[in-house]
Amino acid sequence: MGEAKTDETEPRALRGARATAARRRAREDEIIRATRNLFDTVGVRDAQIEDIAQAVGINRAIIYRHFSGKEELFALTLVGYLDELAAVMRDADDPEAAPMVRLEQVASAFLDRGHEYPAFVDCALDLLSKPGNELLDSVSEGAMMRLGRGMLGPLGVLAHVLEAGNESGEFHAEDPYMLANMLYTQALGALQFARNQLLVSEASPGVPTVRRVPWEAVKRQTIRAAQAMAVADDPRD
Structure with missing residues (x-):
C-alpha cells in the first residue's frame, strides 16, 4: 500500500493558533500576577492600570486587548x-x-x-x-x-x-x-x-x-x- 498523504498546511496552522493562544494566555497570566503583586503591596484602591502596565513592561492599551476592562x-x-x-x-x-x-x-x-x-x-x-x-x-x-x-x-x-x-x-x-x-x-x-x-x-x-x-x-x-x-x-x- 502506498503511504497516506498528509496535509502539512492544517497541522502548521493549528500549531500556529495554539502557539498564539499560549502566548496570549501567558501574557494574561503575567498581567494578573502583576496586578496581584500590586494589590498585596499598595492595596486595591491605589492599584492603577498604568502601574500594572509598567510592572509588566507594556503599554496600558495592551491590557485592554486582553481584558474587557x-x-x-x-x-x-x-x-x-x-x-x-x-x-x-x-x-x-x-x-x-x-x-x-x-x-x-x-x-x-x-x-x-x-x-x-x-x-x-x-x-x-x-x-x-x-x-x-x-x-x-x-x-x-x-x-x-x-x-x-x-x-x-x-x-x-x-x-x-x-x-x-x-x-x-x-x-x-x-x-x-x-x-x-x-x-x-x-x-x-x-x-x-x-x-x-x-x-x-x-x-x-x-x-x-x-x-x-x-x-x-x-x-x-x-x-x-x-x-x-x-x-x-x-x-x-
Whole structure:
C-alpha cells in the first residue's frame, strides 16, 4: 500500500493558533500576577492600570486587548485569592470531626486568610458592591465562568460542611449554598470591620462613643454567628 498523504498546511496552522493562544494566555497570566503583586503591596484602591502596565513592561492599551476592562482584570485577579483560600479551607477541614467543629475550622481558616491578605477582602468587596447586571455587562462570559469556578472553591467547602450537618441533624440549613453565600459575604464584612478596628457604642443615652475592637474578638463572634445560623430552625417549619 502506498503511504497516506498528509496535509502539512492544517497541522502548521493549528500549531500556529495554539502557539498564539499560549502566548496570549501567558501574557494574561503575567498581567494578573502583576496586578496581584500590586494589590498585596499598595492595596486595591491605589492599584492603577498604568502601574500594572509598567510592572509588566507594556503599554496600558495592551491590557485592554486582553481584558474587557478594569473590572474583568480585578475579577480574574480575585480568582487567585479564591483558589488559595479554598485550599487553605480544605486543609483545615477534618471530615471526621463533628459538623459544628468542622464549621469552626473552615470559618477560622477563611477569616485568618482574609486577615492576612486584606487586598483579597478589598477586591472581593469591590466586586460585591456592583449590581449583578452591571458586573455581567463589564466582564466577559469566559471571565465570569472563571470567577464562578473560583468562588465555588470556598463556597463548596462551606456548603459541604453544612450538608454534612444537615445529614447528622445538627444543622438545619434550608439551602446550604445560599447559606454559604451569606456566610461568605458576612465574613468579608466582618473582616473589613476588624480592619477598621472601630466599634461604635453608646456611652450614655444618645451619646456615641468609639472604641477599638481586637481581631480575635471579631473572629470569635463571626464564627459564633455562622454556627448559630447553621443550627437555626428551617423557616419552612
